[in-house]
Amino acid sequence: MALATYALLCFGSLFSIVDPFAALPVFLALTGGQPPESQKRTALRASLTVLVLLLTFGLAGSLIFKFFGITMSAFKIAGGIVLFGLGLEMMRAKDSPMRSTKEERHEAEAKQDVGVIPIGIPLLSGPGSIxxxxxxxxxxxxxxQHVAIFIAIGAVAFFTFLILRSATLVERVLGRTGINLIGRIMGLILAALAMQFIIDGVREAFPKLVG
Structure with a gap:
């Protein structure tokens, strides 16, 4: 696969699962009363959280596999199942408990700094994106291709910042219906990606069975 094609695949996959558009209603609910500069700082902290967390797991992934004795094929199957469930929730335009729970959102309402938790983690960078x-x-x-993944992570974090810092404008332009439509499209892409992960994992785990 050409490097540019692989980088685009990585960006599309990660952007679909991070899905900053789906985070807009929660972001506005938690920061709607703040002045623009405070909203901008919260958006920056949330985006940096995405960048740091995904880069960390991207760099340490192989070590985690070795430490727990997990094979890549097993992780592809398990990760695909998790992502498929999340994709179905996104296509139904419902808030998934895998992204954030009601308890986490209620607790966040009492916090002054919500950029890291719950917006950065787990709303944007949760189990699915990891x-x-x-x-x-x-x-x-x-x-x-390793470098292409890290560039894609940086690009996703950058566009997440742009979308969150313009949250009020984006919601006004798209409306709730437009945001839900984008979420459904992202969910469909994510579900297809999840099925590909599962297929690849099964092929690698049982080469004779599917060969």
Whole structure:
């Protein structure tokens, strides 16, 4: 696979699972009373949280696999199942408990700084985005594709910041219906990606069975 194609695949996969558009209603609910500069700082902290967390798991993924004795094929299957469930929730335009629970959102309402928790973690960078990052790193072939993944993570974090800092404008332009439509499209892409992870994992785990 060409490097540019692989980088685009990584960006599309990660952007679909991070899905900053789906985070807009929660972001506005938690920061709507803040002045623009405070909203901008919260958006920056949330985006940096995404960047740091995904880069960390991208770099440490192989060590985690070795420590727990997990094979890449097993992780692809498990990660695919998790992502498929999340994709179905997104297509139904419902808030998934895998992204954030009601208790976490209620607790966040009493906090002054919500950029890291719950917006950065787990709303934007939760189990799904971590699993996607680690599977993509496992699928990469050579240092160039590894670098492409990290560039894609940086691009996702950057666009997440742009969308969150313009949350009021984006919601006004798209409306709730438009945001839900984008979420459904992202969910469909994510479900297809999850099925590909599962298929690849089964092929690798049972080469004779599916060969």
């Amino acid at each position: 699993a996607t990052t680690m599977v993509l790193v496992g699928k990469s072939e050579g240092p160039a």
